Amino acid sequence: MSRLIVTYRVRSDAVSIEARARDIATEQSVEMPLAPIDDAFVKSEIIGTVEGIADSGGGAFDVRVGLSAQTIGGDAGQLLNMLFGNTSLHDDVSLHDVEIPAELAGLFGGPNGGVDALRRRVNAQSRALTCSALKPQGLPPEDLAAISGKLAEGCIDYIKDDHGLADQAYSPFAKRVRACAKAAQNATRASGHATRYAPSLSGNLDAMRLQVDVARDAGIDTLLIAPMIAGWANFQSLVRENRDIAFMSHPALGGAQIAPPLLAKLFRLLGADAIVFPNFGGRFGYSPDTCRALAQAALGDWHGVKPALPVPAGGMTLERVPELLDFYGKDVMLLIGGSLLSAKDRLADETAKFTEAVKRYSYR
Numbered sequence: 528m529s530r531l532i533v534t535y536r537v538r539s540d541a542v543s544i545e546a547r548a549r550d551i552a553t554e555q556s557v558e559m560p561l562a563p564i565d566d567a568f569v570k571s572e573i574i575g576t577v578e579g580i581a582d583s584g585g586g587a588f589d590v591r592v593g594l595s596a597q598t599i600g601g602d603a604g605q606l607l608n609m610l611f612g613n614t615s616l617h618d619d620v621s622l623h624d625v626e627i628p629a630e631l632a633g634l635f636g637g638p639n640g641g642v643d644a645l646r647r648r649v650n651a652q653s654r655a656l657t658c659s660a661l662k663p664q665g666l667p668p669e670d671l672a673a674i675s676g677k678l679a680e681g682c683i684d685y686i687k688d689d690h691g692l693a694d695q696a697y698s699p700f701a702k703r704v705r706a707c708a709k710a711a712q713n714a715t716r717a718s719g720h721a722t723r724y725a726p727s728l729s730g731n732l733d734a735m736r737l738q739v740d741v742a743r744d745a746g747i748d749t750l751l752i753a754p755m756i757a758g759w760a761n762f763q764s765l766v767r768e769n770r771d772i773a774f775m776s777h778p779a780l781g782g783a784q785i786a787p788p789l790l791a792k793l794f795r796l797l798g799a800d801a802i803v804f805p806n807f808g809g810r811f812g813y814s815p816d817t818c819r820a821l822a823q824a825a826l827g828d829w830h831g832v833k834p835a836l837p838v839p840a841g842g843m844t845l846e847r848v849p850e851l852l853d854f855y856g857k858d859v860m861l862l863i864g865g866s867l868l869s870a871k872d873r874l875a876d877e878t879a880k881f882t883e884a885v886k887r888y889s890y891r
């Protein structure tokens with residue numbers, strides 16, 4: 528099997544960067560001095576190699592390190608370990624990109640359904656999709672269900688749990704999911720528009736498996752998960768065990784020493800059908816260039832892996848819909864949460880304005 532080419536962005540000076548690059552390659556592969564290693568296989572295949580160094584400006588360099596794909600073994604947790612490893616403990620290094628060889632991409636497989644499956648679920652083949660979130664945490668299931676019903680009444684495509692909703696005493700998972708699913712399904716029958724509700728998975732793998740069963744029994748085929756919190760190996764298992772379910776990934780904990788576009792690429796590799804991320808101009812500091820790169824990482828041709836749908840979020844408003852569709856085009860799911868929820872009694876009407884604005888938009 529060939530090698531992963533991992534790019535680390537390193538703060539350094541020009542005099543020191545070559546030695547620093549060699550140290551990173553060693554630390555990310557064998558984590559020991561090279562002199563005592565005399566095994567031919569380890570020396571030829573396992574020890575990391577410096578594949579290139581480029582000055583990225585501002586006292587930073589992009590160091591490309593080759594790591595053996597055999598060290599991954601097809602395990603998502605081990606992929607995370609090899610990419611981050613001990614180097615993640617150094618504050619002068621961040622994970623910037625990785626080139627995944629085709630055979631390793633094939634082992635992981637990517638999304639079960641991808642963009643096309645998400646479109647089929649809501650009968651929308653030629654336009655952007657719409658989404659909102661159930662907030663705030665702390666509400667009882669019946670109040671969250673009322674919000675779910677109003678959003679579905681406004682013909683939203685997807686309703687996701689806020690990622691803070693888990694299995695708390697004030698809103699137990701099973702009770703909340705059944706209530707919110709029923710409210711969305713009732714509104715769907717009344718309006719004729721297919722709205723999908725995606726509850727948030729949490730806890731250990733056994734707990735999440737039980738939650739999947741609860742969701743499936745409630746007629747749910749779309750789920751939200753935060754892979755960095757749930758664990759990459761757990762996420763990988765859930766995707767492989769539930770081929771008929773679509774998974775939306777949440778970026779919580781994803782800002783620590785990793786380039787955002789790479790996170791989108793890796794979540795897609797592990798099986799995310801839709802990738803939520805902070806949009807530019809919202810509550811977070813992502814730039815338009817970063818968001819464009821995120822969308823490209825989710826959607827671009829890549830070793831036959833199905834594309835995932837980018838889901839820009841975080842402080843979005845109805846007024847920005849044309850701007851965002853100009854920017855992203857039709858292959859996007861726009862997520863407006865707090866701005867819609869601020870409408871309170873007018874939530875269904877404001878949601879309808881949002882969904883109609885997306886339907887009326889003329890794509891270039």
